[in-house]
Amino acid sequence: MSDKKKTQERPSLEPPIQAHLGDQLKKLYGSILSEPIPEKLTLLLDQLEEAERKEREKLSRPVDGSGDR
Amino acid sequence: MTGITAFKSALLAELPSLRAFAISLSGSHDQADDLVQETVMKAWGAHASFIPGTSLRAWLFTIMRNTYFSQYRKARREVQDSDGEAAARLVSAPAQEGHLDLADFRLALDKLPDDQREALILVGASGFSCEEAAEICGCAVGTIKSRVNRARQKLLQMMSMQNAADL
Secondary structure (H helix, E strand, O other): OOOOOOOOOOOOOOHHHHHHHHHHHHHHHHHHHOOOOOHHHHHHHHHHHHHHHHHHHHHHHHHOOOOOO | OHHHHHHHHHHHHHHHHHHHHHHHHHOOHHHHHHHHHHHHHHHHHOHHHOOOOOOHHHHHHHHHHHHHHHHHHHHHHHOHHHHHHHHHHHHHOOOOOOHHHHHHHHHHHHHOOHHHHHHHHHHHOOOOOHHHHHHHHOOOHHHHHHHHHHHHHHHHHHHHHHHHHHO
């Protein structure tokens, strides 16, 4: 967010116009950021977590069958 | 166990940013979601190679970018025709005044060369420093700076031509 401190060494564009471009860009990007996340993406994460959990259980059981945790 | 859960919620928190970057790379919502999906799967598989304390977003963007350029880039050319449509969808959601301006901007952005648009978005919208953007793109910091510069110049040119045409 605070990355525009040192990078302003371009005298070619007048600041107001540059700021306008920057605003437009952020507005456009922000409109995408605020869109709802498609369900298939959150479901994918659930599936990945579930699969890994099972995988780990499978791996940990034979090594230390008696103890839980 | 907590490791997985923490990683999952960290990924979940980055999904909006990943989607936004994917849309700006691919120019289409549908393709973007496929790209995000693939990035998430790769990231999950490569979990162990993520260095805690470094930027997860930068790491994810790097994976996405590599995926995009190795598999998707050609497809962008193929769906170029529907780009205008995608751009319209992108900005049409809340129909309000001032969005016409934004739609014009989106179209102008789409006309930039891929490398310039990418640099501009990373630095100007995603909140990365030029150094981080350089790392994500695998190029020199100076290259990022000059791409951002050229992107801004070109946008300015396009936008001022539009304004002139409106008068």
